[in-house]
Amino acid sequence: MPDNQEHSSPHQHQEHQQGQEHHASPSAQQHPSPSRHETSPLPQQHPSPAQKSDAKGNANGQRGPGIPLKDRLWAFYAGKYKSLFIIPLLLMLLSLGIIGAGYASTGSFIVKDVSLKGGATITVPLDKEIDTPAIEHAIRAAMPGHDILVRGYGIPGQQQGVIISADIDINSKEQLDALLTAISSSLGSPFKEGSYGIEFFGSSLGASFFRESLIAMLVAFALMALVVFVYFRTFIPSVAIILAAVGDMLAALAFLNLFHIPIGTAGIAAFLMLIGYSVDTDILLTIRVLKRKEGTVDERIASSIKTGVTQTAIAILAMGIGFAMAQSDIIRQIMLILIVGLTADLVFTWIQNVGLLRYYLERKGRT
Incomplete structure (x- = not known):
């Protein structure tokens, strides 16, 4: 008996230890110790070729997924400014070509009206609506070799008469009588004494x-x-401002020559006004980019564009309304020159001038 007890006790002790290991706490089983289970690091993730292409495209201003159109356009505008410089260059060369062709054919780089080259202006009050292009065509047919311009005047919605300008010799009674006869015939009624007004401009004056x-x-x-x-x-920067003003004036002058729109004394005043409008936006841009220090160059350019384009757009809109509502040809001539010049200023300021300023800052290492 004692031998059996001594023989069985080691066996029972072994089973007791196995039972303790078998009934270990769940926390010990679920959370093995770090000494027995080592955690391996996650494999390094490399960008896919598509991601690399998107990143490269975004850096070059090209289209990428999730990039707003505004940001893509700005990336192209900022990154391709040297390529965009061809636009104002072509516009300036085209303007010079049109002005040169006009000078070769007429001997003058502008189309002058009678106030600049001499002639007569006749004002005829009317109590009915007439077709001014038809009247002008009839007078031109009766007086070949002369520049004739017919325009109406009155209040909005009601024509009160016509103004006929002709580059006749004011010292020639025959040319004046021929002009009055042609006007009377085209209007379908003879002139009465005192029913019209006439103004002469000497060629030398x-x-x-x-x-x-x-x-x-x-x-x-x-x-x-x-x-x-x-x-x-x-x-x-100074040359950039001056070139922008020159470009605006050349573009406006080329437009007038292309459509054979005569320029009078009011047109000269409009070109003087255009210099001021053009320099205004260019100085705004140059001061913000060169003189101010807050923000990056791109941020300062973007701020200038927001202010300058808004200012120019409002001016063009106001002048467009003035051109549509005005009955005075002097006012319409001024409005037209300013509209064309300010439209060209959008190109010469925000493409040409910005490009020259970027080039200047790159050379100075301030980008």
């Missing part, structure tokens, strides 16, 4: 006024350039 207007414009342009150079004291 018109030529003198045109010469003095050109001198005044050149002096104004030179003074503007001097102020720009003195203020910025740098060559490329």
Whole structure:
């Protein structure tokens, strides 16, 4: 018996230990110790070729998934400014070509009206609506070799008469009588004494006024350039401002030549106004980009575009309304020149001038 007890007790002790190991706590089984189970690191993730392509496309201003159109356009505008520079260059060359062709055919780089080259202006009050293009065609047919311009006047919605301009020799009674006869015939009723008004412009007086207007414009342009150079004291930004103003004036002048729109004394004044409008936005851009220090160059350019384009768009809209509502040809001529010039200013300021400023800052290492 004692032998059996001593023989069985080691066996029972072994079973007791196995039972303890078998009934271990769940927490010990679910959370093995770090010494027995080592955690292996996650494999390194590499971008797929599609992701690499998207990242490269985004860096180059190309289309990528999830990139807003506004951001893609800005990336292209900022990254391809040297390529975009071809747009204002072509516009300026095209303008010079049109002006040169007009000079080769007429001997003048603008189409002058009678106030600049001499002639007569006849004002005829009417109590009925007439077809001014048909009247102009009939007078031109009766007086070949002369520049004839017929335009109506009155209040909105009601025509009160016509104004006929012709580049006749004011010292020739035969040419004046021929013009009055052609006007009377085209209107279908003879003139009565005192029923019309006539104004004469001598050719020498018109030529003198045109010469003095050109001198005044050149002096104004030179003074503007001097102020720009003195203020910025740098060559490329100053030249960029002046080139933008020149481009605006050339584009407006080419438009008038292309459609054979005559320019009078009011047109000269409109070109002087255009210099001021053009320099305004260019100086705004240059001051914000060069003089201010807050933000990056792109942020300062974007801020300038937001302000300058809004200002120009509102001016174009206001002048468009004025052109549509005005009955005075003088006001319409001024509005038309400013509309064309400011539209061209959007190209010459925000593509040409911005490109030159970016190039200048890249050379200075300030981008």
